[in-house]
Amino acid sequence: MEYINNELCLGPLKKPLLPLVANYMRPIYVYDLDSVAQRYQAMSQALKGTRLFFAVKSNPNPGVLQKLKSLGAGADVVSLGEIKRALECGFSPQDIVYSGVGKTKFELAEALKLGIYQINVESLPELERIGVLARELNKKAQVALRLNPDVDINTHPYIATGLKDNKFGMERSMVPALVKCLKSYSDSIDLVGVSLHLGSQMLEFSGYDEALKRLKTVYLELQAQFPTLKKFDFGGGLGIFYDRVDLQLEESLLQKYAQITLENLSDLNCELQAEPGRWLVAHCGALITQVQYIKETSAKTFVIVDAGMNHLIRPSLYEATHRIEPLKRKDAAFVVDVVGPxxxxxxxxxxxISLTKVQEGDFVAIMDSGAYGYSMASVYNLQELPLEICI
Structure with a gap:
């Protein structure tokens, strides 16, 4: 973001946001597609030879998905609804990796009928369910085992997914039972991959490095028994900075992340897969909201806007920090709480926070909300969902 003539602009082409509120009705999520393209190309170049499956849960907007599809991305999905959205946006079943811990029989049957590229299995009962369903449907399921390395990456506990007390993935001690199950369903299941995901907002990589080393060993042991095993999905989770703009440091972190990944895995001579979400789209989005009241009490000053936690829940749920910028910048500033209705x-x-002085009727943008913003929104208090605009 950047101010030009005191007007807030978004993305590499510095598009002004003020014109978007000319006929304002309710809060607006705006996504800059040039920013999406720039980030995708940077990650694709850093992780050479890796197939990138965009985490649809982070932003299922059709315009964003169509842009990423045009750039060569696949889709990482966690529900039948996300599968349908991906297909509607031009992805083929062979572009889709299906993750998630609670896949129902109906969802799995539909995925098998469609011929989804890969199902990332999260438990032994799920693997058994897939074996039975695929046999009944006379299909050969293509599965990857999501294995849990029990590694901490120092992120918020609600978005850590690689520890043994998380619901995600399977402990390495489960491998013998998984092998037995795979062999008993050899007519209906092909083991094609090993999958890993440690969590979100990863900004330090010692834990990630250790996780890759642990699962590489397991991969090689499994490959000796299952020659169909030719994919290693190292997940997503690369973090960004919400409290400041430092794209140069983020780029250097991407290079470090890529270096560790490729140093560990490139000699496997397999298809490498990643599931990026936040890193690709968070900076591309902003939530525009209008100031309704400036409320002063003996303790503090509140800026009350018409967007709320129902539109962007990250600050309430994760204690997340988002920069807040007025669409029209003024000189004076004051210390306030920015709250919703x-x-x-x-x-x-x-x-x-210190915010440039605003008054009733002014607009502010809640920055870096292109990931896990609209996708987590609700109609609590029967408030309408925000509008979405791609620019």
Missing amino acids: ICESSDFFAKE
């Missing part, structure tokens, strides 16, 4: 004390976007 929802009937919960946790309905806030920021507390005790």
